[in-house]
Amino acid sequence: MGIYLTIVFYSAIALVILKLYIKLTTGWCYSQVCLKGKTVLVTGGNSGIGYETAADFAKRGANVIIACRNKDRAEAACEKIKKETHNQDIHYKLVDLSSFASVRKLAEEINQTEDHLDILVNNAGVYNVGNQLTEDGQQLLIQTNHYSPFLLTNLLLDLMKKSKSRIVNVSSLAGMAAKWIWRN
Numbered sequence: 001m002g003i004y005l006t007i008v009f010y011s012a013i014a015l016v017i018l019k020l021y022i023k024l025t026t027g028w029c030y031s032q033v034c035l036k037g038k039t040v041l042v043t044g045g046n047s048g049i050g051y052e053t054a055a056d057f058a059k060r061g062a063n064v065i066i067a068c069r070n071k072d073r074a075e076a077a078c079e080k081i082k083k084e085t086h087n088q089d090i091h092y093k094l095v096d097l098s099s100f101a102s103v104r105k106l107a108e109e110i111n112q113t114e115d116h117l118d119i120l121v122n123n124a125g126v127y128n129v130g131n132q133l134t135e136d137g138q139q140l141l142i143q144t145n146h147y148s149p150f151l152l153t154n155l156l157l158d159l160m161k162k163s164k165s166r167i168v169n170v171s172s173l174a175g176m177a178a179k180w181i182w183r184n
């Protein structure tokens, strides 16, 4: 009985600490800053965090480009954002982040069609995909979540330097844990 009570006690303490940590380090973005005239690119903008981010930018008047790997899901998301936000300046580009060639193609298209890019959100990501390799011979997860966003960002840097721009990398607490484990 004693051991169970100890486990419950320490688990409760760990939960309280985690909750406190999350409360102190995270928050909801209530920004109302007008984004008219700004161009934003959100990878994986057809669902989840990427979709909500793209919709929020759209609500604030930005020209939004979502970069997605599936045409049907991309089109459906664009239509939904347009309907929800009454902003018609919502577009999509196709990209598969598990392919460097596809990332290069996206960057080339953006560099050709846009004369400025004010916000880049590297959001698309995968987890729990096992040990598969991509056509480039890399691990699927690391290429999708790390190498491709890094490549995309670098290929868009010159364009982004034309305005006061911002790059946001959506990450995970798991990334922090991995960093901590590797360091120790």
Ligand SMILES: NC(=O)c1ccc[n+]([C@@H]2O[C@H](COP(=O)([O-])OP(=O)(O)OC[C@H]3O[C@@H](n4cnc5c(N)ncnc54)[C@H](OP(=O)(O)O)[C@@H]3O)[C@@H](O)[C@H]2O)c1
Residues within 6 Å of the ligand: 043, 044, 045, 046, 047, 048, 049, 050, 067, 068, 069, 070, 073, 095, 096, 097, 098, 123, 124, 125, 126, 127, 144, 170, 171, 172, 173
């Ligand atoms: N939600 C959480 O609690 C949580 C926690 C930690 C970290 N994150 C991070 O937050 C980001 C968004 O997560 P989420 O929860 O919103 O996930 P989600 O709903 O699964 O969205 C992931 C997006 O990434 C896209 N994507 C996946 N692989 C791709 C590829 N090879 N090429 C292009 N797009 C690809 C997906 O496209 P499809 O729709 O075509 O699959 C989808 O649009 C991810 O980077 C994730 O690691 C989320």
